[in-house]
Amino acid sequence: MTDSFVSHFDVGLFDLDGVCYLGADPVVHAPESISEAVAGGMRQAYVTNNASRTPAAMAAQLSELGIPAAAENVISSSLVASQILAQRFAAGSKILVIGTDALRADVEAKGFTVVDSADDQPAAVILGFTPDMSWKLMSEAALAIRGGAVFVATNLDRTIPRERGLMIGNGSIAKAIENSTGVVPISAGKPEPEIFLQAAQMLGASRPFAVGDNLDTDIQGAVCAGIPVLHVLTGLATARDVCLAVPAQRPNYLADDLRCMLEPYPDLTWDGDTAVSGHARARWTGSEFELSSGTLTEPLDLDSYRVLASVAWKAVDSGVPWATVSQAIPELTVSRSVGDHAQQ
Ligand SMILES: [Mg+2]
Structure with a gap:
């Protein structure tokens, strides 16, 4: 791997959907390319806006596909959202969690007291994707925010891809709550830079690079974080999309797939x-x-x-x-x- 692309970096920050897997299947050349890069000394983190499953569950899925991962390699936006809360509020503060048990566990792990009602006067509301979203839960969040709670969202993705097509994402739920309360949420997920910066910090990276398929989340977030970013054509954005990208969404490096990590990148x-x-x-x-x-x-x-x-x-x-x-x-x-x- 002498003088390969990856030999110039110490940590790779990988997006999941469209980079590592597509639905239930691995992305072509992803398992062997990441495995070989890791064998050559690269350390890896998987950086995802998906906050509905635990890092352990996501690591298990990656491992099954032949992609090297342990729970500590998965940095989800719920982890980063919990970290944002920890920077603002003391342990023991009451947090209203609207989301899955995985999000609840991340908030509890920071020492917060999870509450379910606006009547408990929570210091903050944290909103993550859950298929069990309801008017009742959204209204509970709205009441707490009207009562002064800080509004944090794990991510502001408008849509979430599912087998039948694009469903309603966390950002669309957050928008409804914003519309009702007039309060704009703080977001932990891409394209905000925090998730990349936290991942790089958690791995003690000195020369990180990011990999993504989506221009307006992965690429924009990494560019904003000042982390060099490689775009692969195995997911959302096409080669034409890349050529027409606005400055804030232009990757530093262009690849077809992850094999490019193991090859020299020409000047x-x-x-x-x-x-x-x-x-x-x-x-x-x-x-x-x-x-x-x-x-x-x-x-x-x-x-x-x-x-x-x-x-x-x-x-x-x-x-x-x-x-x-x-x-x-x-x-x-x-x-x-x-x-x-x-x-x-
Ligand atoms: Mg993606």
């Missing part, structure tokens, strides 16, 4: 207005993107994808309207089987 340089990486070159002509090999409608190799993204970002930053750039970039396919892999 990207500029030759005038032409981006150069490996054998690939790209530039904006003023009306279209020009690649040194192939066109945008053909499958791109990794180097071509990387130079194209850099040139697209630079075009927007230098004043080309986003809509113009968007029109110039079709849906992209990134594939390792194109380009000059003659050495293999």
Whole structure:
């Protein structure tokens, strides 16, 4: 792994859905790539907005998929939300928990007294995802917040993916409570930077990197935390989405999948207005993107994808309207089987 991407870092902070697994299945190349990186000395944390299951349960699921994990490797937004409470309130303070038993356990582990009623005058309300959400529970939270309790949400995800599609996420419930009380919640989950900073601190990381598939949570959160972040194409955001990303959501490193961690990451340089990486070159002509090999409608190799993204970002930053750039970039396919892999 000499001079591999991962050899430049000590800790990897991995998103779960779309990076490690997709529903019940492992993401292609994730188990062996993470295992090999860990065998080579990288330490790992799994950083997730999912606050409905315990770290032990999530670690067990990862282990079953062949991804090395123990409970202490899983940093959930409920853990971070509990930490936010611990920074504000003394042990023994009363906290109204709206969420699963896993969230309740995290709050109790910080020494707080969990209560179920606004009548107990809690110091804070902590809201996490639970499939048992009801008008009664939401109203209990609203009453406590109106009574002066601090409002903390484990995450503000608008949706939650389930087998049948996108269901109502914790952020949509939080929005209803905000709408009713006028109080904006403090959020522990991505895209807030806290979860990355806490994870890096808990592992004593000196050179952490993050990995994610979602631009407006994983990438934005890591960028905001100042942690270099690798994007993989195995989940939500497509290569086209990445090329059109706004500055706050641009990854530092682009990959197809986690195999890239174990390979050298080529430097990207500029030759005038032409981006150069490996054998690939790209530039904006003023009306279209020009690649040194192939066109945008053909499958791109990794180097071509990387130079194209850099040139697209630079075009927007230098004043080309986003809509113009968007029109110039079709849906992209990134594939390792194109380009000059003659050495293999
Ligand atoms: Mg994800």
